[in-house]
Amino acid sequence: MKYRNPEIPEGINTTKTNPLKEFAFLTSVVIAGIIIITAILALLIDSAAEIIPFEFEVSVSQDIAKNLNKERNKVDDYLQGLADQIIPHMNLPEDMKIQVHYVDKDVVNAMATLGGHVVVYRGLLEKLPNENALVMLLGHEIAHIKLRHPVKALGKGVIISLMMSAILGSSSDSVSKLISDTSMLTMLSFSRDQEQTSDNEGIKALNSYYGHVQSATDLFQIFKSEHEKSGVNVPQFLSSHPDIESRIHHLNNISRQQNWIRQGKINSIPEHIFKTKKTASETTSRFH
């Protein structure tokens, strides 16, 4: 027998495709897949949340309520009173009770959370120029509760983290990062949608309460100037809230389309509330 070692042609055991092509294909398929899965899960959760009874939210949020209700003062009562006047204009389900709380902190923000609790921080309340802006703010936050946004956000958070732990166990760190970031950015678009629909409900409530939409965008001017002060400019796709300019623009568009009266009486926030706010802040500064 004669043994030979002939030259074997190349390209049998390897594939001559450009790795960049492979890279482009794989990343786009994986990113598209994650976006689709996240979006489907988010939509499922959003529709499932409608079935969850409001009492469930209330029972889950008892600890939050206890914490927030520790000491109610005049400001809490004023905010609650105002909310109670707005609520009839918002078509809330009958079993839905809204509780408004005032928190003496510098945070320029307000939020709505599980169980119908709305929190307004001193930082924001102090900056509001008039009651109209406050009504817009409360309308927006009450709309979050009416549309079940807190419980939807909770459900989505749980499901997405479950999905992540299922997928990520087997991937390298960099790929995990790619997947979780993609999923998070997809979720943010849902969050922006929620803000938008709450804005719509808020301005509707404002119009129905006063009969005009004067000062509807004052609230956003505050956020805008806060934003400019912070100097951080986050692009919209990385943010949980829509771009402030586009929110203002959107609200102006709605009032134009609906032919709402855009000029009207500006109601001011009662003096004694400011007094309480002041003493409240004085006491805190004394304690600091």
Next chain:
Amino acid sequence: MFDLVILVTLLGLGYFFGRYYESRHYKSIFRREAEYQNILIVASRIPPVTEKPDASLLVMGSVVISVDYFKRFLASLRSLIGGRVVSYESLLDRARREAVLRMKKQASTMGADKIFNIKYETASISKNARGGIGSIEVLAYGTAFIPLKA
């Protein structure tokens, strides 16, 4: 945002260095394969009876090659959707051929002209430990025949 910059930098480094080393390695493989063409390698376990060598001895060649960041990223994405892990194919091809070349070099320094009963072993170093270095070892070994001196 900063994370993304780091990721792209690592991928870029992996891609360019990985490509550079791979093409350099292949050039060297082609050159040495031609050089050691005269040493025959045969997979059969039992040599023909006509072979009457002066001596036979175990020869082996082993190589460890690390995967680069870019290749690992591609493979990790592949693991999600399935399919051929093209990015690792060339890595293993290089490792196998390098191991054979080193074995041939050893045989050549011993004065052998044939190697019978060639076997390969492949091991992944660090297995699937997360964050571990993804590198592979390929070992090729066989029985080299040193011919009778004329």
